[in-house]
Amino acid sequence: MGLEIAFWVLTVVAVAAALAVVSLHNIFRAALALILCFLAVAGLFVTLSADFLAAIQVLIYVGAVAVLIILAIMLTREVQRGSFSNRFNAPVLLSAILFLGVAVFAVMATSWPVVTLPPLEATTTALGSELFGEGGYILPVEISALLLLVVIIGAITLVREK
Amino acid sequence: MTLGLEHYLVLSVVLFSIGLYGALARRSAVIILMSIEIMLNAANIALVAFSRYVVPGLLTGQVFTIFSIVVGAAEVTVGLAIIIAIYRRRETIDVTKINLMKW
Amino acid sequence: MEVISPSGPVWLIFLLPLIAFAVIFLLIKPLNKPKLASFISIIAVLGSLALSTWLLFSLLSSPEHELTVPSLNWLVVGGAINIQFGLILDSLTVVMLMVVTVVSLLVQIYSQGYMRGDPGYHRYFALMSLFTASMLGLVMASDLLVLFVFWELVGLCSYLLIGFWFQRPAAANAAKKAFIVTRFGDLGFLAAILVLFSQTGTLDIAQLHGLAAAGVLGGAVLTWVAIGIFLGAVGKSGQFPLHVWLPDAMEGPTPVSALIHAATMVAAGVFLVARMYPLFEHSPTALLTVATIGGVTAIFAATMAMVMTDIKRVLAYSTISQLGYMMLGLGVGGITIGIFHLFNHAFFKALLFLSAGSVNHATGTFDMRRMGGLKRIMPWTYATFLVASLSIVGIWPLAGFWSKEEILATSLESQPLLFYLALITVFLTAFYMFRIVFLTFGGQYRGDTKPHESSRVMVIPMVVLAVLAVGSGWVNVTGGFDQFLGHGEGHSFAQGFFGALAHPLAWLSQVFAAGGIFLAYAIYSARWLSAERIRRRFFPVYKLLSNKYWFDELYENILVRGILLNRFFAGLKFFDSRGVDGAVNRIADTVVTVGQTSRKVQTGQLQLYGMFIVLGILAIILAMYFTG
Numbered sequence: 001m002g003l004e005i006a007f008w009v010l011t012v013v014a015v016a017a018a019l020a021v022v023s024l025h026n027i028f029r030a031a032l033a034l035i036l037c038f039l040a041v042a043g044l045f046v047t048l049s050a051d052f053l054a055a056i057q058v059l060i061y062v063g064a065v066a067v068l069i070i071l072a073i074m075l076t077r078e079v080q081r082g083s084f085s086n087r088f089n090a091p092v093l094l095s096a097i098l099f100l101g102v103a104v105f106a107v108m109a110t111s112w113p114v115v116t117l118p119p120l121e122a123t124t125t126a127l128g129s130e131l132f133g134e135g136g137y138i139l140p141v142e143i144s145a146l147l148l149l150v151v152i153i154g155a156i157t158l159v160r161e162k
Numbered sequence: 163m164t165l166g167l168e169h170y171l172v173l174s175v176v177l178f179s180i181g182l183y184g185a186l187a188r189r190s191a192v193i194i195l196m197s198i199e200i201m202l203n204a205a206n207i208a209l210v211a212f213s214r215y216v217v218p219g220l221l222t223g224q225v226f227t228i229f230s231i232v233v234g235a236a237e238v239t240v241g242l243a244i245i246i247a248i249y250r251r252r253e254t255i256d257v258t259k260i261n262l263m264k265w
Numbered sequence: 266m267e268v269i270s271p272s273g274p275v276w277l278i279f280l281l282p283l284i285a286f287a288v289i290f291l292l293i294k295p296l297n298k299p300k301l302a303s304f305i306s307i308i309a310v311l312g313s314l315a316l317s318t319w320l321l322f323s324l325l326s327s328p329e330h331e332l333t334v335p336s337l338n339w340l341v342v343g344g345a346i347n348i349q350f351g352l353i354l355d356s357l358t359v360v361m362l363m364v365v366t367v368v369s370l371l372v373q374i375y376s377q378g379y380m381r382g383d384p385g386y387h388r389y390f391a392l393m394s395l396f397t398a399s400m401l402g403l404v405m406a407s408d409l410l411v412l413f414v415f416w417e418l419v420g421l422c423s424y425l426l427i428g429f430w431f432q433r434p435a436a437a438n439a440a441k442k443a444f445i446v447t448r449f450g451d452l453g454f455l456a457a458i459l460v461l462f463s464q465t466g467t468l469d470i471a472q473l474h475g476l477a478a479a480g481v482l483g484g485a486v487l488t489w490v491a492i493g494i495f496l497g498a499v500g501k502s503g504q505f506p507l508h509v510w511l512p513d514a515m516e517g518p519t520p521v522s523a524l525i526h527a528a529t530m531v532a533a534g535v536f537l538v539a540r541m542y543p544l545f546e547h548s549p550t551a552l553l554t555v556a557t558i559g560g561v562t563a564i565f566a567a568t569m570a571m572v573m574t575d576i577k578r579v580l581a582y583s584t585i586s587q588l589g590y591m592m593l594g595l596g597v598g599g600i601t602i603g604i605f606h607l608f609n610h611a612f613f614k615a616l617l618f619l620s621a622g623s624v625n626h627a628t629g630t631f632d633m634r635r636m637g638g639l640k641r642i643m644p645w646t647y648a649t650f651l652v653a654s655l656s657i658v659g660i661w662p663l664a665g666f667w668s669k670e671e672i673l674a675t676s677l678e679s680q681p682l683l684f685y686l687a688l689i690t691v692f693l694t695a696f697y698m699f700r701i702v703f704l705t706f707g708g709q710y711r712g713d714t715k716p717h718e719s720s721r722v723m724v725i726p727m728v729v730l731a732v733l734a735v736g737s738g739w740v741n742v743t744g745g746f747d748q749f750l751g752h753g754e755g756h757s758f759a760q761g762f763f764g765a766l767a768h769p770l771a772w773l774s775q776v777f778a779a780g781g782i783f784l785a786y787a788i789y790s791a792r793w794l795s796a797e798r799i800r801r802r803f804f805p806v807y808k809l810l811s812n813k814y815w816f817d818e819l820y821e822n823i824l825v826r827g828i829l830l831n832r833f834f835a836g837l838k839f840f841d842s843r844g845v846d847g848a849v850n851r852i853a854d855t856v857v858t859v860g861q862t863s864r865k866v867q868t869g870q871l872q873l874y875g876m877f878i879v880l881g882i883l884a885i886i887l888a889m890y891f892t893g
Contacts, residue, residue: 007165011173014173015176015180018177019180021184021193021200022180022183022187022200027192030193030196031196034196034199037200038203041203044207045207045210047165048210048213048214050210050224053224053227056231060235061234065234065238068238069238072245073192076192081256083188083189083193084188086189086258087258088187089187093187095186096180096182096183100175100179103178104175107172107175108172112215115215115218117219118218119214127224127225137229144229144232147233147236148235151239154240155239155243156243158243158246158247
């Protein structure tokens with residue numbers, strides 16, 4: 001019962017925060033709403049018994065991405081200008097709602113192969129052995145490392161003063 | 163009614179649609195980037211939910227989510243670097259005005 | 266028919282010069298070693314000559330005078346088309362092989378001297394090799410389509426060699442003229458090939474012979490096919506009315522004229538008629554056409570030869586005239602008579618051209634008015650030219666006598682009218698040949714350069730050809746040539762040699778020839794008659810002849826300009842610029858307009874594109890859902 005209450009509360013918070021991001025005129029406030037949204041998603045991960053993911057969601061999205069975005073807002077002085085919609089507001093809104101309808105319909109119409117097993121608790125150890133263990137995902141991990149290196153160098157090159 | 167996969171999937175779809183609207187309807191490049199992050203998060207929720215309800219013992223969805231988060235972080239880093247570079251040159255990040263390559 | 270063994274060397278006969286062509290063009294030319302190029306070319310043709318001689322002896326020892334080699338599949342389309350790349354190894358082929366290889370060898374040796382120092386030396390020998398290869402392939406081909414390919418190849422070589430000095434507009438124009446005029450004839454040839462194929466389904470020459478003999482191929486179709494083939498021969502052999510290109514072809518280097526435009530390629534037309542003779546044999550109309558065109562051409566060209574002042578042009582008209590004789594021989598007699606004259610003519614006419622080239626080398630001109638007195642300065646050239654002249658005139662017992670005599674004798678039997686034309690031509694031939702002799706070698710030198718005898722490399726081939734010009738006719742004194750090519754009665758050499766004089770006709774032709782020589786002597790050497798006064802007396806005739814009956818003007822002004830350019834081509838141009846181009850422009854304009862309008866869709870607004878992507882995805886999802 002507690003899980004359900006938590007789910008609904010977090011859902012309302014996440015959706016409201018997301019709506020705030022796309023509708024607030026003040027960009028800085030939108031960024032704060034985004035942080036709230038990230039936190040709510042982290043909470044949702046907990047309800048799905050993904051404790052490790054919830055932790056890195058907070059660390060990476062709230063700690064790194066959100067800070068980066070705020071930094072960019074400062075650097076570009078977008079706050080003075082504010083956030084407005086472009087000329088295609090109405091058709092895009094219609095498209096998005098259409099998409100929502102179709103996707104919800106697809107989710108509901110599909111019979112998912114759900115199994116009723118209890119989830120793993122304390123996933124950190126299991127994830128670690130899954131990622132780095134024998135027959136695991138060590139190659140993608142290395143590739144991710146390389147990707148991050150490239151991204152760091154690319155970002156520095158892009159923003160460096162000539 | 164107990165919580166099920168559908169609850170999480172519908173939530174994911176709702177968040178995704180909001181992100182989609184934001185990405186397509188806002189002028190500011192930073193807001194667009196934020197909307198894209200919302201869409202990524204929505205997808206992550208779906209992945210973790212599948213992992214939880216379809217293959218509870220395997221964690222594959224969670225592993226996938228980790229990579230998704232890494233790529234999302236990389237994307238936002240490069241995206242913001244591009245936005246800053248454009249801003250330096252054009253004094254604006256209004257995407258409707260960044261249309262030099264048309265025609 | 267027995268298969269010759271080994272068969273490989275037979276293919277080499279025409280492959281050797283072809284290889285030489287490729288080697289010179291691809292390997293030697295970049296090295297810039299002119300001497301090497303000429304040696305490779307000469308060695309290749311020497312090899313072909315050796316192999317041809319071997320083939321000749323193989324053929325002489327085979328009872329049917331015909332051998333065969335396994336042919337290669339060239340173009341096989343289902344069961345409908347089966348074109349074989351094969352070789353005919355019969356007496357006709359071998360005679361032509363000997364003519365082509367011997368003349369080509371001697372001319373190429375001569376060219377080493379004549380072309381020395383020319384910047385296009387490599388190209389010259391490469392093309393000479395290509396020509397020799399094509400000509401050899403032409404005479405050996407067993408399929409009409411293969412023959413046609415080689416036929417066009419020799420035409421191409423002729424074009425390239427006439428225009429060898431393409432920097433000179435006259436040479437370039439002459440090359441174009443030769444190519445285009447012969448094309449009219451080739452059109453007839455090609456049409457005949459197509460008709461033959463549609464009627465019989467085969468282009469194999471032996472099979473076509475069989476079909477014609479069996480009467481499967483006959484009637485009007487056969488006549489038209491034969492005339493189509495003859496049209497090709499008319500173009501190639503410079504027969505009336507397509508003779509206009511050959512005199513202009515003299516713009517090419519003189520050895521080229523000797524090889525291509527005197528001895529071999531122009532004779533290809535005669536060869537073609539001989540090769541397809543069984544088809545002509547069954548159509549009296551076609552044979553009569555061949556004989557008439559031949560006889561008319563013989564006298565028609567000879568009249569023009571009388572007034573030309575350019576030594577090579579006189580020889581060119583003489584070639585046309587002699588080719589007319591060959592056609593006449595084919596038309597009234599048969600293969601052997603026509604080919605026998607071809608065989609003899611190749612040697613003495615090549616010699617005449619080489620001697621003329623030697624004179625040109627010494628004096629730097631082809632204009633006989635600026636020559637004279639070369640008898641003492643160039644004794645070898647004079648001697649060889651004189652021998653060749655006597656031979657072409659048909660003085661007993663030189664080569665020309667034997668073949669010309671046969672033509673006269675057979676035409677008297679079947680076409681008396683053509684016989685009189687041919688007889689008058691004998692007189693005219695003697696006149697114009699000795700006009701050259703007296704103008705060039707007699708009297709005093711009228712030029713302003715210091716002439717000298719040519720180098721040994723040029724004189725030796727001329728001497729060899731002079732020997733052939735004397736003796737090539739003797740192969741048929743015993744009737745051996747007739748027997749080799751077809752059938753005929755043999756007799757002893759002495760009997761044939763002197764027996765020929767027993768015939769009154771022989772004396773008649775000797776008298777006509779002597780008359781021609783005497784008239785030339787009277788006008789140009791002894792000067793009992795003034796050439797100038799004769800010219801003024803017969804001025805309209807002179808004008809007609811020296812303007813070549815205005816044939817060039819007729820073709821140029823009336824046919825080409827009047828009808829083709831101003832009417833037909835102008836109409837085509839109108840259709841092209843308004844109809845075709847108009848349609849194209851209209852379509853292009855429409856496309857531009859549509860593009861100009863529709864490019865506005867490309868707003869440059871990425872988000873709008875994104876929206877359309879979303880709509881597209883939705884459409885795909887729904888489509889997949891509803892179609893299952």
